[in-house]
Amino acid sequence: MTRRLLHIRESLASRITLRVVLYVVVVIGISAYVGNYYVLKIVKAIQEGGILYAIGMRRMAIALTAVFLLTMVVLTYLLRRTIHRLIAPLTTFTQAADEVARGNLQAKLPEIHSNDEMYYLRQSFSTMQQSLAQQMEELKQVNEAKGRMEGELKVARDMQLSMLPKAYSPTADSRLDIYGSLTPAREVGGDLYDFFVRDGKLFFCIGDVSGKGVPAALVMAQTMCQFRIVASYIDDVNMITTYINKIMSDGNDTMVFVTFFVGVLDPSTGHLEYCNAGHNKPLVNGQFLDAKPGLPLGVEENATYEAGECEIPVGTMLFLYTDGLTEAMTEKHDMFGSQRLIGNLQSDLDCKAQIERMTQAVHDFVGDAPQSDDLTMLAIKYYI
């Protein structure tokens, strides 16, 4: 104890050596003394009585040898016992280590009273036990939080996908054929599309929030909401875009931007008006629409936009997508690209079939590579 307080480090080696030397000195000292007594007797006997006495002294000599042998045995025993006692804690350490390996971190450690390597081994072992226990507890908490997070993300994904409008099939009342598909790269995504009919016209949009995952999903929901509200009372595509942009630019400190394409189609005439805010140009009948991209939403509050217009013939497909389609990659980083996109457009397919075909083409192309970006498509056709 005093030694520990004074921080004097002992060494197991020195202790063992000290003990050994002590025993050797004591035992050999005693046997030397005893042996010496008999040697003197033999010498005296030889001096006094000659060989006869010497022969009689043989018993003495045997006794002498016996004494030495006994000395060796005692010495060996004492040495063995000393070393065993000093090293004994190691067995307990081994058992404790096995216990810890089995998961019992409370395994008992031997009490060490010396201030040598054994003591420090015990300290280190004890520290290790505590550290392991702490880490396991932390890991347990992290896993619980992770499980909760995953649960919440699953719910969020369902909610996000249910926000999207359902497909339209041509009916007697509505001669619109619309189909949309959105596959987030993670649990939730930053792509969006929306469409609704108001005053006999089809208002639709497609968009891509910069980024992926939860932050992008928050802005996606906001953008969809804005589109619904603004397009519910404003007919002009330029104004719709300008208004939504003003709202999104306000307070946009993190500079999240949304590429956006909005269109208004009058199915009674085939007249289409559109506005492009930094988004991929849609395809009409396999050809890119002349829609020069303006600034994405959220970049600059006073940004101005150009509206475009054209006539869509009956039964012609308008195909909209986000860059998750053209930039879908294989493991070798080859991209799907516009050529493959155009190559997979087939004019006689209905919207659902077309999107399913395109989806399959992307899956076949990408193979086992993980999905790198949200994949979104919207196809529109009208009949009279």
Add this chain to the structure above:
Amino acid sequence: MDTETYVLGEELDSFNHQEVQEGIKAILEKGNSAVLDMTACKYVSSTGLRVLLFAKKMAATKGLKIYLKGVNAEVQDIMSVTGFDGFFDYV
């Protein structure tokens, strides 16, 4: 007005956007306009574009500017397609 140059690497994306943003911020906070040397830059992701937007906005609040230098055809294409033609100043 003094300018200081910040040199970008081969990519500007979600992996290094924080670092680049801090680097540009440091220049602007000294009161210097920033020249972003993008000669080595081959790819800018949407997160990367956000850094450029953030830099431009921050510069404007301090009465400073940022300039893009050495933008290659591919990166310029990415920016054009996203509607950023004529949005940035070049040098």
